[in-house]
Structures are given as C-alpha cells and as structure tokens.
Amino acid sequence: MGRFIATGSSLLGATALVAAALLGLGISGASARVGVTSATDGDPLGKPPDQNERVLRIGIDVQADEVVTTHANDRAHLVFLDGTSLTIGPNAQIKIDKFVYDPATKQGDLAITASQGVLRLVGGRISKTNAIVVNTPSGTIGIRGGISILNITRLRTIAAFIFGHSMTFSHMGHTETTFRPGSWITGNNNAPPGGPGLIPPGGLGGDMSQFSNNGPPAGGGGGGGGGGGGPGADQQAQNFGQNNNPPPGNGPGNGGGGGGGNPGGTHNPFNTGNQPPNNTNGSGTTNTAGQTLVRTSQTMQGFANGLVTTGRSTTIPSVLLTTPSDVTITTDATTNQTTGRIVIRNLNGTLLVPTTTLNVGGSTGGSTFTDDARYSASATNAPTTVEPLIGRSQSATQTTKITSSGVTVDSQAPVISTQNGGMPACSECAYLSWGWWSSTINYGSQTSTIASAPYVVGVPVTNMPQTGSATFNGFMTGNVLNGSNSYSATGSYSSTWSFSSRAGSFSASFDGTNYSGAAIATNSSGTNFAGAFTGGGKLGTLSGAFFGPGAVNQAGAFGITGSNYKAGGVFAGTSTGAH
Secondary structure (H helix, E strand, O other), X not given: OOOEEEEOOOOXXXXXXXXXXXXXXXXXXXXXXXXXXXXXXXXXXXXXXXXXXXXXXXXXXXXXXXXXXXXXXXXXEEEEOOOOEEEEOOOOEEEEEEXXXXXOOOEEEEEEXXXXXXXXXXXXXXXXXXXXXXXXXXXXXXXXXXXXXXXXXXXXXXXXXEEOOEEEEEEOOEEEEEOOOOEEEEEEOOOOOOOOEEOOOOOOHHHHHOOOOOXXXXXXXXXXXXXXXXXXXXXXXXXXXXXXXXXXXXXXXXXXXXXXXXXXXXXXXOOOOOOOOXXXXXXXXXXXXXXXXXXXXXXXEEEXXXXXXXXXXXXXXXXXXXXXXXXXXXXXXXXXXXXXXXXXXXXXXXXXXXXXXXXXXXXXXXXXXXXXXXXXXXXXXXXXXXXXXOOOOEEEEEEEEEEEHHHHOOOOOOOOOOXXXXXXXXXXXXXXXXXXXEEEEEXXXXXXXXXXXXXXXXXXXXXXXXXXXXXXXXEEEEEEEEOOEEEEEEXXXXXXXXXXXXXXXXXXXXXXXXXXXXXXXXXXXXXXXXXXXXXXXXXXXXXEEEEOEOOOEEEEEEEEEEOOEEEEEEEEEEEOOOO
16 A cells, blocks of 8 residues: 655655545645645745745645745634644744655654644544644644644743643653643743643633634535545544544534535634533533533642731731742542632731631531632631730631632622633633632631632642743732722732842732832742832732742732721732743
C-alpha cells in the first residue's frame, strides 16, 4: 500500500489510495497537497513553498511547508487528509511543517508551527495512534485523539484540553501531561510549563469568541464529481466524532450532494455554540439542562477580609498579619462535600490582637459541592477559641458559612462587578476561586459579626519565576463603612511586579477613589508580598501571594481607613506580561 509523505516540499509514494482520499476531499491532482480549505471568513492568506501568496478560498488545497496568515477579520478552517481539522482565528500565523499519512494503516505524523493566534484542533486518524505536534514560542504541545484550543502569543501559550486521550506541553527539558478533559496548561517562553489546572467557567470565552462570525453556516464541500452524496470536506474532519467518540452535541452537518460540490449540512467551524462540554472522566455529572458539571478534588488556599462589628465598634482584621494559608477550602468529588477554614486575626481590633479559627463543613456542619464554581460549607454553634497574643484564650462558639460566587450570584448576597454570569471582572484568573463568607462569634460577653465579606482562594504557585516581570490586572471587592452607611463596593486592580527584585508597584480604583502604592516580597521565595497605598486622603495596606503555574495569578486581602471611612476586602488579578 502507498504512503503519503509531505515533509518540507516532497511527495513520495502517492498511490491510488491517496488519489481517492484527495477526491474525497474535493481535490484533483496530487502535488504536495496535505489537505483542503473547507471554510473561510474574510481573506486568509496561504503561501505554499516556491509559490506566490494567495487568498485561501473554499476548496483550495493546502500543502506541506505552507504558511497560513490571518488578519483581524479573517478565519480559516483546514481539513487534512487524515480527517484532522484546524480552525485558525484572526491575527494568526501557522506553518505546516510535516505531514505523513498512510491511508492503509491510518497512521502518520502531523507537525505544525504556530507563532501566534488562537487555534482549535480536532484530531483525526493520525491522532488516534500518534500525537499531533504544535510548536509554539513557549513550548511543544502534543495532542492525542482529541480536541484542543490553543491561545498563542510571543510570550505565552495557554493550551486547553477539551476532550480526548491526552495532551502534553514540553519546554526547557520539562513535560507536563493532562489526561483530564476540561483542563489546561500554561507555558511561558522563558520557563518550564506549569502543572495542569481546571478550566473555570467562562475561562475560554475570549478564545471562543475568536472563532465566531456573523455569516451563514459553512458546510463541507460536496463529494467529488460522480461521487454522489459523499461527505463534504468539513464533515470528513468531523468524522472524528464517530472515530474518537467526542461528547454528544458535537456532531457534524450532513454532507453535500455529489457532482456540484455545493456546501452541505449546517456545521459551522466558526460557530462557538458547537463545542463539546467539559467531560470529567468520572468526576463530573450531567444536570437536567445537559451541562457537564466539573468537580475536582482539591485544596485551595488564600485570603479573606471584610469588616467586623463587635458591639458598637467596626474594625478591619489585621491585613499585614495575614498569610495565604489563612483560608483553606477543600472539595471532595467522591463525597460531594466541601470543608473549609478561615483564620481571623485581630477579631475585635484591640491591642491584644486576638485570633480565632473558623472551621466549616465536615463534622462541624453542612456542605454542598455541585461543581468547581458552586460549593458551600457551614458550621452552626461550633466550638472554637479566641486566642490573644497576651492573655488567656477564651472558649467561643461560631456560626459561619462560606459560599462560592457561582452560588451567591442569584441569592441575596451583594452582587459584585459582573462578568460571565456574575463573576468578578477577571475572566482569566484561571487558578482562583472566590465568593462570600459570614460569621457570628460568641466569646465571653462579646459577639463579633462579619456579614457578607469576600474571600479568594487558589492553587498555590508552582515554578515561581526568579527573573523577568509581569503586569497583573483584575478586581477589588469588599465591605465599606462610610459614615453611617454600610455597603459592598468593587473596583479595579493593576500591579507591575519584578520577579528579580521581588518588588512592585500597583494602582487601584475602589469605591470611586483611585489609589497607588508599592509592595515587596515578605518571604525568601518571593511567593508572598505586602504593601501600602494612598489615595483620596485615605491610607491602605495589603497582603498577597502568587498562584498557579509560573505565578500567573495574584490575590490577597486589603484594608483602607480614612476620615469616617473603613473598608476591607480582597483583590485578584492575572498576568499579561513576560515571566
């Protein structure tokens, strides 16, 4: 049997089987063709080796060593001879490095170099036995039998594994592997890739919007002349759905009729609504709306803050004493339970700086764990202690509840700046989770109350950079006592951090006031930091830490004081610079 090999600009051993495959894709001739353009939007460009650049239209073949470029209003959908399909978003550039495929054994190799852009790859027959390779400035990605979405820039690559067998990310002698659909791996060009993490709800919204268009659905081309009713090119790519068993709802449109080569079916490769749900390999369930619920057994750490009322006094817990382990939340996908702990420092604002630990869930109370965005844990009249730095500890009881923002958005809790269905404006804070907590603590003759205060937790930092810098952008949210008025407020947060000097500057806008300040690392590894800021006649402090692979996220707690003004809350951001 023949074998189709196109590496560089060569073609070896083209046989009748290859010719038949080409005809099935609506292509005549044999040259160094490796696939076909099955759908386009705008004027994407293709530059074959030793030929002039031309606009890729539906039905135009693509070749080994071809460079495909899109601009702001362009998209292209390519189908390879083995059924692999590649959707290329705007402002992208890819090069087809290697294509080897034996139709008899249905085995081969496919390698692509992508310098920038957002890509969606649906693996065909090659990917069932051999990983499809995508080389990026931040590393090499291998995709086995599945669907991946890649966001590639000169400085960073985010590889999302939507469905399939596995995905690897290799760079600087280090390889990370994920077998779990609904996860992603982030890599920077000057550091090894970080470990896999779950894709949060809405985490791919920006990437998926790159594939959307307002034109009519683009079906696959018709079968070859005389073929009569054969599947179109796009459907051939989507036959992956039969061979690799993707989740329901990702089926192709019907093929076009033979002879005329008219578009067939209604499958649109640029349609963001035709994506498979996040399958979770046993740790997910499907609700009545047909949505897959991703549930991960994990322990997250972070910060909590707000305003504490004790009698007639309202205070802010001591921000500069907080650490990223002051809040711990653990979810268990086996038992569908959530447990948590919040440490409050300087509960009543006295010089004794009392500390108390609030445990929720488990034996202390109830809990729920619907999915990674919706969980809660509570305790009712649970025992604890109030421990001052000087003096005797006091026995206490506490009634506390922690609820993720995915739950509280539809409840009576304060609604913070909304994006992606009620989440704060930090859609790429992939390794963070946040929400609201409340507590009533009875000790001696005193009662301290925290009502609807925010928390933020995340996956502790891995591969902490020691050189370079990054800018983090995100949100602030917290409780405010302004004169006699109590309310919740939000704002924006931006920080520029030098990993080599372990220091940074930041600016913020909270409750209508602009602030600026500086921060420095507070531990030898540089993972934790603290700082101070001013603005509008007010003073503030913050403590924070880095989260996720390569320190991709920042989060922490803050407090602000001014004339008849107090505020306490949390902040979070994601990096946009080079690590």
